[in-house]
Amino acid sequence: MSVVLETRGLTKAFGGLVAVNDVSLQLHKGELLALIGPNGAGKSTCFNMLMGQLRPTKGSVHLMGEDITGLSPRVIWRRGVGRTFQITATYASMTVVENVQMALLSHNHQVLKVLPYAHKMHRDRAHELLEMVGMAEQADRHCAVLAYGDLKRLELAIALAHEPTLLLMDEPTAGMAPRERIALMQLTADIVRDQGVSVLFTEHDMDVVFAHSHRIMVLNRGQLIADGNVEAIRNDPRVQEVYLGGGTVFKSEDEAEDA
Amino acid sequence: MGLFIAQLLTGLANAGALFMVASGLSLIFGVTRIVNFAHGSFYMLGAYVGYTLIQVLPGVVGFWGAILLAGLAVGLIGMLVEILVLRPVYRAPELFQLVATFGVILVIQDLALMTWGPEDLLGPRSPGLVGVVRIMGEPVPKYDIALLVITPFVALALWYLMTQTRVGVLVRAATQDREMVGALGVNQAWLFTGVFALGCGLAGLGGALQLPKGGADLMMDFNILTAVFVVVVIGGMGSLPGAYLAAVIISVLNVFGVTYIPQSTLVLMFIVMVLVLMIRPYGLFGREEVAGEHGQVGEPERPIKPAGLQVRLLVAAGVAALAALPLYGSGFMQVLTTDILIFCLFAASLHFLLGLGGLVSFGHAAYFGGGAYVAGLLVKHAGTPMELAFILAPLGAGLGAFIIGWVCLRLTGVYFAMLTLAFAQLLWSLVFQWGEFTGGDDGILGLWPAKWLSGTTPYFYFTLVFSVGGVLFLRHVAHSPFGYALRAARDSERQAEATGINTRRVRMLAFSFAGFMAGLAGGLFVFSKGSIFPNELEITRSFDALIVVFLGGVKTLSGGIVGAAFFKGVEDVLTRFEYWRLAMGLLIIGVVILAPDGIVGTLRKWAERLGVLKRAEDES
Known part of the structure; x- marks a missing residue:
């Protein structure tokens, strides 16, 4: 299996605080890899380094064997990395399909054109992408009136617009109802299978993680403490300790909140 | 040395x-997010009210009492303005x-x-503080010393x-x-x-205090407004020590400037x-603004669509009616319409930045x-033919x-707005004070169009072609990928950057394009008037x-031209x-209160309510 994404000794220090400490990971083609860990473990910092928002203090990031450390988010995107945000980011003044068209325009280096009508460009391809995430019927709705779960699906369509080899999803199901979470991750798993995309995602909901990921990596205090398949992680005493310490036994968030 | 200290x-x-x-301005902005353009007016009112009160109240106690009362009175007027004018529009779009x-x-x-007449009022002397004291042989007015202490x-x-x-805790909390x-249960309205009353009161107090130095006149409001903006921006929005330091810097600079380089004080x-903002973008003591995703309040913009056939026909009919104006309109009507057309283009160019890009240029x-x-300048100094100068x-x-x-x-939001204002003022002051080259206050005269365009009607058609x-074209660009990218950068910079759009480049080009279009309007303007002045x-x-x-x-897309x-x-x-200013002001306030979505936006909502236009889904 070919390696899509690799980090070597990735480290980020904020002053004296080492948020991410010597993290080396590999993501293979077609893999759905979950990066989990309690709050403050360094997941987001890790993610931000992968996506170019933060520059690592030490270590490097490689995409398909090429060093992409320190490149800007825009360049990383052009190299074939798509992303979705923890808090959705969409163009509220546009229709659903226009949101996807915007990404397609950018992919085709057409955003500075002033003569053609934007809403006529790449419309069919945008519809295909919306079809893929089950949003085709809502294509012409105003983005600002969408339900939260639909926004998440729209974001996924935007992230897939340039046919990425790698998809980074930062807490893709945060803020969603339990049933929507399962549906969204099922959708993601299908896309991984059908499109051959590799996915790295962070997640708090253990049900989601255990149900859908191929492999799980656990981060605690900036360090990788475990790496393995679902069974292995479930039974790993160190992982249990980390999570018991946080007061979260392996239940869904909602149950934990109810308790 | 004595002169220096004096x-x-x-x-x-x-x-x-x-x-x-x-x-005062800084406080008001910090808490209410209102950029109070009228702040200079409250300062002016302070001076006038103080003037009248000093006539009534005699003696030393009367003088200082009058100044305090003037501040108080202006504070009350400010309160009234806030309640009557601003409260109804807090929910309107930002700014x-x-x-x-x-x-x-x-x-x-x-x-x-109306109340005080058109003549400048000479400021009353402060009882007991008339005359000067000598400091190292140099005269310093006693009243200056008093101000220094106060x-x-x-x-x-x-x-x-x-x-x-x-x-104070509440005010600072509200600022954040x-x-x-x-x-947390604080009555926000009050x-x-x-805060608005306090800010206005401070302006009034300032106006009354400077009476013995500068008197009262009707130009005070705008004259101080630019200086105040400069001070607030240099000091940092919302910072009191910053405002004090910046006020000192600017005032001292002015005094020395008048002595040593009188032709370039402004x-x-x-x-x-400009220098301060380039080094410290948020002012000396200011902090970066923590705004939401796109810093917008109120409902988001609607999706846009190119005009349908009906609207296109309507526009074509309108343009045809305009083109036929020389057949039925007087020469005056043509001149007026020329003015309106030029202003429409100017406004449309700003709307492109403001409406589509969310870039508020002051x-x-x-x-x-x-x-x-x-x-x-090209015509005056280089004898450039009008056509070339126009291009x-x-x-x-x-x-x-x-x-x-x-x-x-490099800046966003109100800091961006202020910096654009600073550059505009820099340009204005350059033109104003560099008299040998620009004609200064006297402007440049004799800038007439080429022969084939002279006369009201030919120039009207010339303007019609370029303005319309x-x-x-501005409207078309709004519907092009570039216009969409500009809106994308406004709606979500995060997503735009994450999908490869260079938002800074898009904004730079939009800013230049809007400037280009405004310049086109300016070119039309100068040859329609035959002259140009710094104003x-x-x-x-x-x-x-x-x-x-x-x-x-x-x-709304047509907001600029309709407005x-x-x-x-x-x-x-x-x-x-x-x-006429009174009527115009009341009219503007009336429109603002009745039509918080602007004329076009509000008409659209009414039409939707009446069923004339199809209502956008789930939006009210």
């Missing part, structure tokens, strides 16, 4: 009024409130004219109020997070009213401002006047916008454009009356 003291004394006005405050400026101007006390009192009292303060002030006159001056006007303005945009676009063409670069011209864009509806046509048309009718 001047330093005068500068420090002058800083007093400036600090009070600036700290819409500044249109209302612009209306207030006009109203106060005419009310002051200002730190006012500053200290303010500091105490803000840091040591419960009210208004909603949270509201959620907090806003209180330029100096704006150069300092200094758009720089490109309108700039384009006009490029043409004017170079938008190019020059576009290039200027590119350079200024490059600097300004320009407006239609086309002035802050009021920038405000005009800003006002009409908001008035027309910033969140411009409305404004110019009404202005033409009203200026025939003596107190």
Whole structure:
């Protein structure tokens, strides 16, 4: 299996605080890899380094064997990395399909054109992408009136617009109802299978993680403490300790909140 | 040495009024997010009210009592304005409130004219503080010494109020997070009213205190407004120590400037401002604004669609009716329509930035006047033919916008707005004070169009072609990928950058393009008037454009031109009356309150409610 994404000794220090400490990971083609860990473990910092928002203090990031450390988010995107945000980011003044068209325009280096009508460009391809995430019927709705779960699906369509080899999803199901979470991750798993995309995602909901990921990596205090398949992680005493310490036994968030 | 110290003291004394006005503006902005254009008007009112009170109250106690009472009275007037004018529009789109405050400026101007007459009032002497003291042989007015002593006390009192009292805690909390303060059970409405009154009171106090030095006149409001903006921005929005330091810097600089380089005092002030902002973008003591995703309040913009056949036919009919104007309209009508068309193009160019890009430029006159001056100077100094000068006007303005945009676009929100204003003022002061080259205050005369365009009707057609063409092109670009990218950058910079859109480049190009179009309007303007004066670069011209864009509806595509046509048309009718500013101001305030979505936006909503237009889904 070919390696899509690799980090070597990735480290980020904020002053004296080492948020991410010597993290080396590999993501293979077609893999759905979950990066989990309690709050403050360094997941987001890790993610931000992968996506170019933060520059690592030490270590490097490689995409398909090429060093992409320190490149800007825009360049990383052009190299074939798509992303979705923890808090959705969409163009509220546009229709659903226009949101996807915007990404397609950018992919085709057409955003500075002033003569053609934007809403006529790449419309069919945008519809295909919306079809893929089950949003085709809502294509012409105003983005600002969408339900939260639909926004998440729209974001996924935007992230897939340039046919990425790698998809980074930062807490893709945060803020969603339990049933929507399962549906969204099922959708993601299908896309991984059908499109051959590799996915790295962070997640708090253990049900989601255990149900859908191929492999799980656990981060605690900036360090990788475990790496393995679902069974292995479930039974790993160190992982249990980390999570018991946080007061979260392996239940869904909602149950934990109810308790 | 004596002269140096004397001047330093005068500068420090002058800083007093400036600090009070600036700290008031800063407070109001911090808590209510309102950029109070009318702040200079409250300062002016303070001077007038103080003047009258001093006539009534005799003696030393009367003098100082009158000054305090003037501050109090202006505070009360401010309270009234807040309750009557601003409260109804807090829920309107961000910055819409500044249109209302612009209306207030006009109203106060005419009310002051009615009450105190057009003559400048000579400031009364302060009893007991007449004459000068000698410091190392140099005369320093006694009143300056008094001001020097008083200002730190006012500053200290303010500091105490803000840091040591419960009210101050609430105000500071509201500056950081208004909603949270509201959620914690503080009555936001009265907090806003209180802060607005306090800010206005400070302005009034400043106006009254400077009476013995400067008297009272009807130009005070705009004269201080630019200086106040400069002080607030240099000091940092919302910072009291910053406002004090900046007021001192600017005042001292002015005093020394007058002595040593009298021909460039204004330029100096704006150069300092530009320099400070380039090094410390949020002012000396300011902090970066923590805004939401796109810093917008109110409902998001609607999706846009190119006009359908019906609308296109309607527009074509409208243009045809305009083109036939020489057949049925008088020469005056043609001149008026030429003016309106030029202003529409100017407003449309600002709307492109403001409406689509969310980029609030407070200094758009720089490109309108700039384009006009490029043409004017070329004709004057190089004998350039009119046609060539006309083509170079938008190019020059576009290039200027590119350079200024490059600097300004490092900032966002109100800091961006202020920096654009600073550059516009810098340009204005350059033109104003560099008399040998630009003609200064006397402007440039004799700039007539080429022979084939001379005469009212040919020039009317010339304007019609370029204005309508320009407006239609701006509109077309809004529907192009570039226009979409500009909206994408406004809606979610995060997503745009994450999908490969270079938002800074898009904004730079949009800024230059808008500058180019404003320059085109400026080129049309200069040859329609045959002359150009510095006031086309002035802050009021920038405000005009800003006002009409908001008035027309910033969140609608045609807001700019509708607002411009409305404004110019009404202005033409009203200026025939003596107190036209009062009427205009009341009209603007009325429109603001009745149509918080702008004229076009509100008409659209009414039409939807009546079923004339199809209602957008799930939106009310």
